[in-house]
Amino acid sequence: xxxxxxxxxxxxxxxxxxxxxxxxxxxxxxxxxxxxxxxxxxxxxxxxxxxxxxxxxxxxxxxxxxxxxxxxxxxxxxxxxxxxxxxxxxxxxxxxxxxxxxxxxxxxxxxxxxxxxxxxxxxxxxxxxxxxxxxxxxxxxxxxxxxxxxxxxxxxxxxxxxxxxxxxxxxxxxxxxxxxxxxxxxxxxxxxxxxxxxxxxxxxxxxxxxxxxxxxxxxxxxxxxxxxxxxxxxxxxxxxxxxxxxxxxxxxxxxxxxxxxxxxxxxxxxxxxxxxxxxxxxxxxxxxxxxxxxxxxxxxxxxxxxxxxxxxxxxxxxxxxxxxxxxxxxxxxxxxxxxxxxxxxxxxxxxxxxxxxxxxxxxxxxxxxxxxxxxxxxxxxxxxxxxxxxxxxxxxxxxxxxxxxxxxxxxxxxxxxxxxxxxxxxxxxxxxxxxxxxxxxxxxxxxxxxxxxxxxxxxxxxxxxxxxxxxxxxxxxxxxxxxxxxxxxxxxxxxxxxxxxxxxxxxxxxxxxxxxxxxxxxxxxxxxxxxxxxxxxxxxxxxxxxxxxxxxxxxxxxxxxxxxxxxxxxxxxxxxxxxxxxxxxxxxxxxxxxxxxxxxxxxxxxxxxxxxxxxxxxxxxxxxxxxxxxxxxxxxxxxxxxxxxxxxxxxxxxxxxxxxxxxxxxxxxxxxxxxxxxxxxxxxxxxxxxxxxxxxxxxxxxxxxxxxxxxxxxxxxxxxxxxxxxxxxxxxxxxxxxxxxxxxxxxxxxxxxxxxxxxxxxxxxxxxxxxxxxxxxxxxxxxxxxxxxxxxxxxxxxxxxxxxxxxxxxxxxxxxxxxxxx
Numbered sequence: 115x116x117x118x119x120x121x122x123x124x125x126x127x128x129x130x131x132x133x134x135x136x137x138x139x140x141x142x143x144x145x146x147x148x149x150x151x152x153x154x155x156x157x158x159x160x161x162x163x164x165x166x167x168x169x170x171x172x173x174x175x176x177x178x179x180x181x182x183x184x185x186x187x188x189x190x191x192x193x194x195x196x197x198x199x200x201x202x203x204x205x206x207x208x209x210x211x212x213x214x215x216x217x218x219x220x221x222x223x224x225x226x227x228x229x230x231x232x233x234x235x236x237x238x239x240x241x242x243x244x245x246x247x248x249x250x251x252x253x254x255x256x257x258x259x260x261x262x263x264x265x266x267x268x269x270x271x272x273x274x275x276x277x278x279x280x281x282x283x284x285x286x287x288x289x290x291x292x293x294x295x296x297x298x299x300x301x302x303x304x305x306x307x308x309x310x311x312x313x314x315x316x317x318x319x320x321x322x323x324x325x326x327x328x329x330x331x332x333x334x335x336x337x338x339x340x341x342x343x344x345x346x347x348x349x350x351x352x353x354x355x356x357x358x359x360x361x362x363x364x365x366x367x368x369x370x371x372x373x374x375x376x377x378x379x380x381x382x383x384x385x386x387x388x389x390x391x392x393x394x395x396x397x398x399x400x401x402x403x404x405x406x407x408x409x410x411x412x413x414x415x416x417x418x419x420x421x422x423x424x425x426x427x428x429x430x431x432x433x434x435x436x437x438x439x440x441x442x443x444x445x446x447x448x449x450x451x452x453x454x455x456x457x458x459x460x461x462x463x464x465x466x467x468x469x470x471x472x473x474x475x476x477x478x479x480x481x482x483x484x485x486x487x488x489x490x491x492x493x494x495x496x497x498x499x500x501x502x503x504x505x506x507x508x509x510x511x512x513x514x515x516x517x518x519x520x521x522x523x524x525x526x527x528x529x530x531x532x533x534x535x536x537x538x539x540x541x542x543x544x545x546x547x548x549x550x551x552x553x554x555x556x557x558x559x560x561x562x563x564x565x566x567x568x569x570x571x572x573x574x575x576x577x578x579x580x581x582x583x584x585x586x587x588x589x590x591x592x593x594x595x596x597x598x599x600x601x602x603x604x605x606x607x608x609x610x611x612x613x614x615x616x617x618x619x620x621x622x623x624x625x626x627x628x629x630x631x632x633x634x635x636x637x638x639x640x641x642x643x644x645x646x647x648x649x650x651x652x653x654x655x656x657x658x659x660x661x662x663x664x665x666x667x668x669x670x671x672x673x674x675x676x677x678x679x680x681x682x683x684x685x686x687x688x689x690x691x692x693x694x695x696x697x698x699x700x701x702x703x704x705x706x707x708x709x710x711x712x713x714x715x716x717x718x719x720x721x722x723x724x725x726x727x728x729x730x731x732x733x734x735x736x737x738x739x740x741x742x743x744x745x746x747x748x749x750x751x752x753x754x755x756x757x758x759x760x761x762x763x764x765x766x767x768x769x770x771x772x773x774x775x776x777x778x779x780x781x782x783x784x785x786x787x788x789x790x791x792x793x794x795x796x797x798x799x800x801x802x803x804x805x806x807x808x809x810x811x812x813x814x815x816x817x818x819x820x821x822x823x824x825x826x827x828x829x830x831x832x833x834x835x836x837x838x839x840x841x842x843x844x845x846x847x848x849x850x851x852x853x854x855x856x857x858x859x860x861x862x863x864x865x866x867x868x869x870x871x872x873x874x875x876x877x878x879x880x881x882x883x884x885x886x887x888x889x890x891x892x893x894x895x896x897x898x899x900x901x902x903x904x905x906x907x908x909x910x911x912x913x914x915x916x917x918x919x920x921x922x923x924x925x926x927x928x929x930x931x932x933x934x935x936x
Contacts, residue, residue, distance in 0.1 A: 165418030171427040178396035196326035199364040214277035243276035300336030315383025327355035394548025424542035436813035458792040506554040532559025538684030541693040541714025564673035568763030571670035574652040586625040587844035629734025629741040656681035680783040686728040690720030732759030756828035768801030
């Protein structure tokens with residue numbers, strides 16, 4: 115073909131040009147996998163930008179982000195003109211006139227390099243090609259990557275090709291915008307918007323000339339010219355950028371002098387505009403969407419999704435406040451109980467060397483033990499060496515000198531918590547508090563952690579009893595119990611004790627026994643229905659953890675999570691329909707197009723009558739004599755005929771404390787304890803569920819009720835939609851105390867059993883009257899009279915109890931008189 119060209123100069127030129135064309139075609143097509151990936155026409159038309167996903171509450175508040183490169187794209191109009199001017203003046207002064215390759219700059223750079231002054235000649239478009247399509251990454255290189263000089267030349271040629279393609283497809287303003295959205299500014303800040311927020315806490319259109327010059331100057335070396343790490347170098351580089359702006363007439367000489375004398379003023383901002391970065395909720399959503407992302411080929415960290423959780427931002431805020439307020443108190447109490455004494459004890463009150471055990475479980479321990487096999491003291495010395503570290507305190511993070519053993523001892527005494535609130539009708543999780551501080555305690559105490567449920571597991575025994583045909587009015591006697599069972603082919607006996615180690619020998623209804631949390635009666639109920647049936651109905655309601663069918667199963671010896679307990683209790687409020695909790699409501703793309711919507715899965719597991727009866731039973735904690743939920747009277751929760759059902763729980767040795775609270779709208783579960791199980795309170799006065807976990811629920815609901823904008827109001831539970839066929843008309847005897855016996859208000863009148871005590875039977879109502887009036891408001895605590903000596907909180911509480919009992923007695927006498935008159 116070329117032989118026909120007679121002029122040898124033209125012929126050789128044509129051959130050379132033809133070879134160049136063939137070479138660039140081979141380069142583009144990755145001929146024989148020699149050259150690696152080159153962006154196609156489709157890639158150029160639809161460039162992919164690694165953009166993190168954003169996490170929102172149900173009401174649209176940004177609460178977190180997922181990213182590998184922390185960036186949020188902006189449009190050209192959102193960028194301050196000073197940024198554009200600084201970039202062009204510093205990086206590519208002929209940007210608006212070249213075709214993607216600046217041959218003049220290329221020639222000038224070659225001459226400078228030949229004279230020993232190395233200077234780059236990449237245009238903004240070429241840098242964009244490199245950043246956007248990663249043309250110099252190993253995955254973008256073929257077999258030639260093993261040939262050093264050739265590898266560099268080929269990478270440069272691919273950048274040229276890509277730059278020309280970009281210039282032919284996009285206006286100059288779009289190219290410079292894409293560049294500013296992709297480039298790194300150090301400190302994990304990708305893109306101009308993130309950089310403006312990280313360094314100056316500003317929007318991109320609010321940046322001033324010195325700030326713009328500083329950010330653009332950093333592009334030459336984000337570590338070397340980082341204003342946080344190297345302020346002097348950053349200032350020097352900023353002034354170079356300002357000089358370039360003056361050289362090309364973007365600023366005047368007077369402005370240059372003013373700006374050069376302006377000190378760097380950094381203001382660290384919150385990158386995600388309200389997010390606290392990593393959090394229990396962010397981690398929980400990541401786990402929740404793990405399977406969905408795999409099934410649908412999405413990456414939360416790169417695909418720029420908008421994830422709308424079911425979390426209510428106001429309820430979440432109130433829950434976090436309640437947790438912080440109460441956990442500070444609990445921690446102080448824990449320190450006060452133990453003082454300088456180590457709190458780690460087993461069930462027989464023998465001291466446990468927890469720090470030594472924790473040290474031996476560390477991965478590095480085995481390595482050190484092997485390394486210093488002949489000098490074990492060196493291992494001990496390593497773990498006792500002091501070093502600077504930041505530790506958690508309730509007064510804020512504190513810098514200190516701690517050894518590894520100091521740290522183990524310190525954190526082995528920290529009390530933690532988990533809290534979840536759910537709307538059982540929709541399945542939407544409204545509150546998720548995985549612990550006291552995610553920065554220091556990564557373990558999530560809502561779903562990851564499983565602890566002994568204690569008495570919060572008792573309702574499943576009473577549910578099994580109802581399913582077996584019993585009614586809330588069926589009676590058992592509180593007396594010593596000895597239950598025979600078989601274990602490993604051997605006959606054993608279990609003798610449950612009540613929390614106060616006493617027996618009243620009183621006949622009690624099931625409702626009263628549950629409300630008062632009587633262990634001996636719960637054990638008898640479990641024996642009557644069978645432990646396997648308690649396990650069966652717990653599983654049906656939503657407990658998924660393995661449960662051992664042992665006689666004590668109803669007292670909560672099995673480990674379960676807060677998540678499971680809230681799901682199970684929600685079945686009672688949702689008329690017997692078990693609803694799978696959902697944490698994400700919908701997912702959209704960056705343009706707000708819906709990608710996926712989530713709905714809760716449901717399954718009927720209880721009849722409506724049984725579910726209503728369980729709510730009626732749970733209300734016994736407040737309404738029955740000696741109910742374990744009556745500490746709730748301390749808070750403003752009893753307006754407008756409000757009703758609350760709930761159950762306290764405390765595991766053996768006061769290791770785990772629980773409260774499960776149910777209102778007409780929400781179900782909340784709270785656990786409190788130490789991650790190290792051998793650390794616990796010494797007695798119920800300081801460590802039982804009613805004194806640790808219950809106040810968190812109470813403070814939370816009080817805040818919710820006091821804020822009308824939450825939409826949650828006081829009120830009674832829904833009336834039964836079906837006929838109640840079981841007997842519920844069995845008022846429990848109220849215990850009257852002769853006040854002459856003791857003049858101390860600190861005496862718990864509901865716990866006394868002395869010769870001065872009389873049993874007062876409430877009037878018997880007809881069953882239909884019970885159903886009609888079951889939502890009648892429990893009398894609000896009377897106002898405390900003025901006393902000359904201030905009363906303690908406990909004295910105030912006992913006084914209110916006494917006044918309520920007197921009011922009820924007056925009401926009873928009045929009704930009896932009316933009945934006699936008829």
